[in-house]
Amino acid sequence: MKTKKILMTGNEAMAEAAIQAGCRFYAGYPITPQNEIPAYFANHMPEVGGVFIQAESEISAINMVFGASAAGKRAMTSSSSPGISLKQEGISYLAGCQLPGVIINVMRGGPGLGNISPSQADYFQATKGGGHGDYHMIVFAPSSVQEAFDLTVLAFDLADKYRMPAMILVDGFIGQMMEPLVVHSPQSTVHSKSRLLTKKWALTGAKNRKPNVIRSLFLAEGRLEEFNEELQNKYTRIKNKEVRFEADNIEDCDCLVVSYGIMARIVSGAIENLKKQKLNIGSLRPITLWPFPTDIIRKVAKNKKILVVEMSAGQMLEDCLLAVNGQAKVDFLGRTGGGISSEEEIIKKIKSLVGR
Amino acid sequence: MDKIYSHPKSLHDTTTHYCPGCGHGTIHKLICQVIDELGIREKTIAIAPVGCAVLAYDYWNLDTTEAAHGRATAVATGLKRTQPEKIIFTYQGDGDLAAIGTAETIHCANRGENITVIFVNNGIYGMTGGQMAPTTLIGQKTATTPRGRNVNLGEGEPLKLLEMLAVLPRVYYLERTAICSPRSVLNVKRAIKQAFSNQIENKGFSLVEVISPCPTYWNKSAADCLKWIEHEVVKTYPLGRLK
Structure with missing residues (x-):
């Protein structure tokens, strides 16, 4: 396995990991202390034929991710605490529509505008749902630049596997600090078309099949309760298989x-x-x-x-x-x-x- | 004998949930006719709004996603940028596109995203019980303007989003149409076809506004709704191509 050792900030490492994990769509909005992430994608997404969009808001960014994910692509956004609050509606829709997506929160002090110092005060928001409805994200908490890289790759894999949003929850320290990082060659990470899951549910045009519909609205009596039971069963499987410490x-x-x-x-x-x-x-x-x-x-x-x-x-x-x-x-x-x-x-x- | 009219392949054969006299069914059908005629059904992806038309996927034989209220053009951006060869359209009401989604609409248009937007303007929030919309006419009574929309009470002017979008250089096509007569319906279809053709030809952002009746919350008969559009609504919202 070819590897190289480089020096990177946590923010850059997560962005590079996303690209290596096959993420080809990023939309975001500037906010400190995560600005190195969109800057990294702006520089490097074009090199791999991916899409970088600076959106008009955090709300728009998460909904662009929703669209790219609905298209079957690996997609992500990032922000810091106040911006993540704005994304909660979109995250709830990702969960309700069973769409994968990766969200990085480089936490800063709150509540309100707070400050730009490192913080861990968004734990409740990340782990208890955050938006409306009974849902969860898989939430990863790296403690080093290396782990931020590795867990970002894993986040994309598990988000796809379970068809749900996953969050990398780091504080401003991890985002901003530089550490040596061992980067595997792209061939050894998941980025290869054949290894990406085939997403039969994706919206690609109803050619030679019935239309795919992505929805979270279930009006028929009892149907939403059934759907929520399916979600809870999925969460139970995750609790049994994906705990890491x-x-x-x-x-x-x-x-x-x-x-x-x-x-x-x-x-x-x-x-x-x-x-x-x-x-x-x-x-x-x-x-x-x-x-x-x-x-x-x-x-x-x-x-x-x-x-x-x-x-x-x-x-x-x-x-x-x-x-x-x-x-x-x-x-x-x-x-x-x-x-x-x-x-x-x-x-x-x-x-x-x-x-x- | 030649077959000159049939059920569009893009439209499911099902029972409507829309109120009698509502314009959504007509507009759904026109979109499906256009998609059939352009031969793009198998590469078209629709985005349904929040509002009465959220259930559009029960009617369209197309890949379809919901979008959160107002976010359809952001979702469309994600879908189109990752699959530029596909045909992406949003179907949005006035509350969706011109109130809660104003920012998404303007910025999607300003980026010149090569998508098609069908903007159904009935001047009211139908799904939630007939509240004032950004497009509600001055003097129009709604659940939240019981004395009629009054600018002197701070209730605002009817928002003219197309006129606002017309100043953006990356917007390619804007046309306001209405459902008020058989002839006007044919004109709606022509405009919708133009908006889809523009996307096929990579022309950029195309939007068709369709002024559409809501008998239930206009408190009018279906026939009176059409007359009201023809004689009253068009005074505030003149028909025609803006760009």
Whole structure:
């Protein structure tokens, strides 16, 4: 397998990964801190015969993605928190029409216009639906530039496989920071026509077949309930098959720290430091935020201190509480609006929990 | 004996859900006749709006997608840019195209997307119970203008979207037509055919407005609706080619 090592920002890495995954349509609207993504596509989509459109709004961009996806093409958009709020209607329609599509949210501080500092305050919006109706997206939370690349490729595969929107949820740090990245040669990634799924449902013109109809309106009595049951069955299959996480010393630790994205990098530094001080600390890092690694947390929670660390006022905390289900006390350390808990703050918090 | 009229292949043989005297059925049929005549059924993709015509796919024997309210031209952009060889058209009402979707409409036109837009203007929100539309006439009574649309109450002027679009250099074809007589229906068909032919010839953004009756929410008989279009609506919305 041919590989090369390059230096890239997370934003550029996700855009390059999309192109390598066979994404040939991007529409977006400028917003900080994700502007490197549309710029990358503007530069590189023409080289592969793909389409880049700077849309008049986030709303239009997600609906252009809807159209390109309905045509059977791999398509995506990206934005940052306020822009992602605008896309929620379109995401709900993608879910309701069972169309694949990838959405990158490079989170910034909110609510409202907030600021442009890194944040993890869109966890609820990403994992609980965000738009109207009973639906989910598969939500990936990379914690490095390499993982941002790899999970973007996976997001396209799973979005196609399950015919649903998938989101890459990163904070402004992951988007903006540069790290070495190993890029496989395009031949080794999924980008080849034969390996892309044949989408029999796509709108290509009703030639030698009955018309394909893409819809989310079901007026006949009981029909929408049936459809929603189909969706929920799909979500159950995903919960059973697609949970991803990274675990370190989670079985026998005295304190288990749960964190994701850039926060998990800082937490791992804190845990390394505490190991030297002979403290027995474990780490669990969800890689998929939906489906959430509920089962593993529930399994190991007993007789431990649990600490959730986030760049929010406590959002993933709620999923952890549900997972722990009263078996242990769950503590929280979080900052908002661009504040980031330092390694020292995390160490101090863990020590206070384990009585040191 | 020569067969001079038959059911279009692009139109399903089914029962209508539209109200008696509604214009949608006529316009659906005209589109299907044009698609048959141009021989493009197998490469045409339709985009249904939100509103009374959302169920258009129950009538059209065509690949069809729904679009969120007002977003049809954005969806069309995604479909056309990824399959430039296909024929893409949107079917939108006045609320869809000229209120909630104004931004999408103007920017799609300004990019000069090579698509066909059928804009059905009946001056009312039919699906939701007859509320004021951007195109409702001054003085027209609706569920939300019970005393008649009044500009002095801040209810706005009837929006003339075609006139607004006419200033955009990348817009190729704009024509306003109406359903008010057999002759006018033939004229609607001619304009629709022109708008599809333009796309086949890669001419760019083409839009046909069709002023269409809504007896249910105009509180008029079907026949009176046609007279009202012919004598009243055209004073605000003059017919003819704008571009």
